[in-house]
Amino acid sequence: MASTDILVVGGGIVGQVAAIELAEAGARVTIVDAASNAGSTANAGSLHVQMQSRFMRLYPDQVPKLEASLPFYQAAAEEWVALDAAHGPFELVRNGGLMLAESPDQLAFLEAKAGREARKGLSVEMLDRTGLERIAPWLGPQILGAELCRDEGKLNPLTVNNRLRTRVSALDIRCVTDRIGRIDHAGSGVTARGVSADYRADRVIVAAAWGAGDLMGPHDLTIPTRAEPLHMNITEAGGEQIRHLIQHAERSITLKQLGSGQVVIGGGWPARDRGRDAVPGVEMMSVLGNVALAARLAPSIGGLRILRTWAGMNTVIDGASVIGSLPATDRIMMALPGDAGYTLGPLVARMVAAMMLGRTPPHDPVQFAPSRFAA
């Protein structure tokens, strides 16, 4: 049985950043990853800060938690800037995000939302059509106005994943492909039981996103992690035009242009869950609906072609992240971002790494304690 100081379960954005932090501090670290359906490998690269209207619509009961998390999102965006400086460049651009309104009702919704967000310290501003003409003249003529959130941005997850993997490798962090089914702790350490082998460690970080809930059986916790298969599209390259991250006040969409000139269209259209070992399938109505909506909001992309569609797993919990030790033992620490896991990933990872090293985490974890799920 292999033994290590710290075992990280899950090798996505959270697991990699946590492993890098700990290894840089001198720990012997092993990452075990199931190598299927990781959200980070399918992510579309939005840097979210303002409350996503999609989430508010789908999970209204979780809005208070989401609103309380706003400063956390802002800090997470700053964390990305720091990560980009340390391990980038990731093609990270922070030109802000526009949430569009097509009706007076939507405009009113955004105005109220912007007010709440401003009170939480976000840099937001309402723009009317004239204001939009100055920064995004290519928007469809039906757009009445938008909320601009200056903290938002975009990046290229493929580049991020590559650069972090290079760093992981340079730090001699051991990477194993296996699926952990259970984690047991005893006085002397922790044993994570995988399909191929058991792994012993002094401590474990659970960064397994939607798969984390299933590992909580022996620990009297019910963390309602749920995989949400989502659809994405990418176009051929065009000249640079769309500088912002684009969203909508009522409808599900994110739209951005990457450094490659390609436009990525996503934002929460459903894909078909085909089990944990097969990648989710693409639904016809999602391709049509998502792309058609994008073309109506940004007619200038109408002449481009869609090159590819894909689907990946988003993780939904209860609207807030789960960060910190289990009530029963501090040998097992949870590192689960709430919604917008990719945006929150680096900050969540660094908080958990700091807590494990006995340092002060870069953000107060108290509101994210796993104990809220104790039986």
Next chain:
Amino acid sequence: MPDFSFDGRPVPYRTGQSLAAALTEAGIRVFRQTAKGAERGIFCGMGVCQDCLVTVNAVPNLRACMTKAAEGLEVLTQVAFADLRLAAAAPATAQARILEPEVLVIGGGAGGLSAAIAARRSGASVVVLDERRVAGGQYYKQSVEGAPLDVQQSEGAELMAEAQASGAEILGAVEIWGAFDGPLFLAEHEGAALIARPRTVIVATGAYERPCIVPGWTLPGVMTTGAAQTLWRSYRTLPGRRVAVCGSGPLNMQVALELAEGGARVAMVAEAAASPLAHPWAGLRMALAGPVLAAKGLTMLRGLRRHGVPVRNATVLTAVTRTKNGLLAAFRTAKGRQTSVEVDALCMNDGFEPQNEILRLLGADMEYDAAFGHLRCVRMEQCETSVPGLFAVGDCAGPGGAPAARTEGRIAGQAAAARAGHGDAHDLHADQRELRRHRRFQKWLWRLHSVAPRSLADTPPETILCRCEEITLGQVREGVRTTPGHVGTLKRATRVGMGRCQGRYCGSVSARLVAEATGGVIDDRSHFAPRVPVKPVSIAAILAAQETLDGLD
């Protein structure tokens, strides 16, 4: 002669010619610039490689090989990043048309047309969708003007006439981009959307050519043998004045002879396999299984000798470089010596890859054929796949040649019609006997050629593997080393296969490199996951399909 303009300069064309053919005839080889500043031109000639892009009347990224020349068109060299303000000028599309035939045939070549005729005879309603403007497929490729060149073309013309007379609706210039359970197909047709909801489907999408992946294979002037053949057979355009042909297989000999007869100076046919005299038994068995085709082969060889075209066996392409006046193609001969020829156009065909994207998308079971290095669709007696009501005929299920495709088409056409309630498809014994004979011929034919996928062990690391994203073999090997496991992981790490052709040339090679490294077996899942769109599709066409389907609810 009428003309269009290319970068402001007039280019004459003959009616029916593609932009690619007219440009080639005018001596223009460079159609576009890549993101890394390289030059590209016509390569596959059949809409697969997506490399011959041009801007036409301000609409960017159109394939010159699939676009018809027309008076006054303003054609521009395609830049890597099309101006989105120009792209916005793309015309709005009309309401989508909905087709609901009992039998939908995808592909109008030898197999598809035969299937359509058989299904119509049984009484089913039939629609044939073909990507090209003029059906006929790659084997029967039809001439856009003038009388048929030879027996092969007139045979194709007869088949087309028979299909048209059968009452099947045949639609050309239809690009199918989406295949979904139901089945339901989404396509783009001359800028408008098409939706097909058939009872049964016969996929007859054929094959495309496997290239010789060597340094310089992306240079303008290097093209597939089939592309050169289309230029000549469909448009009476020579790919160049001086030509060489390389790879392996009977198409290379045939096209070399056609080009020589058309007036090109064919400097060499390099065949990777040893001389057929080294395999007398296979030659004899092939001749017994298909005496007519075997005789055709011998006639071809005699014709090449008459035109003074040297056929070099056991000779393989090693590199292509640019010279002042054209291209220098370097070869390694049987005795390990280097030789080279200077040409205007280098044609390559190193075997075929089945166009099985639609079959894979719909979930048809595949088997890896290690001898040929590609996936074959698993089929039952009557060419039905593992998906009920989904049939596959011809080369898309695994290359088997046009005569076999015709027979399979007849079998599947009757079977699909029977599935839709027309006839019983019991009387297929004669066709099945004939099919066995065709397959016997093919089996021995390919023993005379070199069909196994080429080893890349000696290929220089700077050789481009992924044409679209311009990813080298070295980068892919490094990716295999640092991100072991699966070709999908390799794709995300290196961008191999992420481009516009969707991995059609680098996909099978990448799958093999991953398998070599992991020691795993190759199967359907070793390849890039099948995804819509099957071919890049305009957002305008998606918008039109969405509006139509929305209106149906």
